[in-house]
Each structure stands twice: as C-alpha cells, then as structure tokens.
Amino acid sequence: MINVQARYSDTKDKSEKLQMEKDALQKKLTAIDSHAKVGWRYFSSRFYYISTEQKTWSESRQDCRSRGGDLVIINSREKQEFIIKQLGNNEAWIGLSDRDTEGVWKWVDGTRLTTA
Incomplete structure (x- = not known):
C-alpha cells in the first residue's frame, strides 16, 4: 500500500510540474502571438x-x-x-x-x- 501511495504522490508531483511548464509555454505563445499582431x-x-x-x-x-x-x-x-x-x-x-x-x-x- 505504501508503494502505491508513493507512486501516486510522485505522479501527482510530475503532473503539477507539467501543468506549470504548460502554463509557462502558453504564456510565451500568447506573448508571441500578440507581438506578431502589432x-x-x-x-x-x-x-x-x-x-x-x-x-x-x-x-x-x-x-x-x-x-x-x-x-x-x-x-x-x-x-x-x-x-x-x-x-x-x-x-x-x-x-x-x-x-x-x-x-x-x-x-x-x-x-x-x-x-x-
């Protein structure tokens, strides 16, 4: 049971990190798009x-x-x-x-x- 909890915690941490990276990339893409328009x-x-x-x-x-x-x-x-x-x-x-x-x-x- 402890191994499953550790895997879940690790997976959750990785998921949160990926979400943060996705948000950062989305922010950059939005900036590129808005600059390109002007x-x-x-x-x-x-x-x-x-x-x-x-x-x-x-x-x-x-x-x-x-x-x-x-x-x-x-x-x-x-x-x-x-x-x-x-x-x-x-x-x-x-x-x-x-x-x-x-x-x-x-x-x-x-x-x-x-x-x-």
Whole structure:
C-alpha cells in the first residue's frame, strides 16, 4: 500500500510540474502571438520590430528604447540574413555607430565591431 501511495504522490508531483511548464509555454505563445499582431517579428528567441517611420539614427534608437528594446546588434550570419529578409529593399538603422570616436565602430551595447 505504501508503494502505491508513493507512486501516486510522485505522479501527482510530475503532473503539477507539467501543468506549470504548460502554463509557462502558453504564456510565451500568447506573448508571441500578440507581438506578431502589432508588427513584431520573432527570431531565435527574440522579438524584432521594424518601424516604417523615417527618423534619424538617434530618433530611431530612442523609439526602440521607448518600446523596451534597442537598435539591432548583428552578431551572427543567421541574424544578418533574418534582418535582410525582413527589410527586403527597404533601408533601416542598425545599432552600430562611430559617434564616440570617428572611425571606431561600436554596437549600442558598447562592443566593438568585428568582421570575423
């Protein structure tokens, strides 16, 4: 009888854990769905928003920050290809500048540009 109770308790614990995981996944899916409806794109566990407004680099960065993000940092071939695909023939600002020192290119997170 004790073995049956232990199995029941273990099964109940696993069931509760699975329910919590399901709820967390449902929450993520709902967030993805709602963001997709307002122009956000999902790629590699992150959301990207491509504005259609024409602004300066600084204005675009401020717009991104007001939305809880920043201009995109392109640090992989996959991300570069994703961004190119999203833009099509349009142009957009990215999070790269030499504002601090002319000719020294840095991403908005402070990392230097690498071309490898």
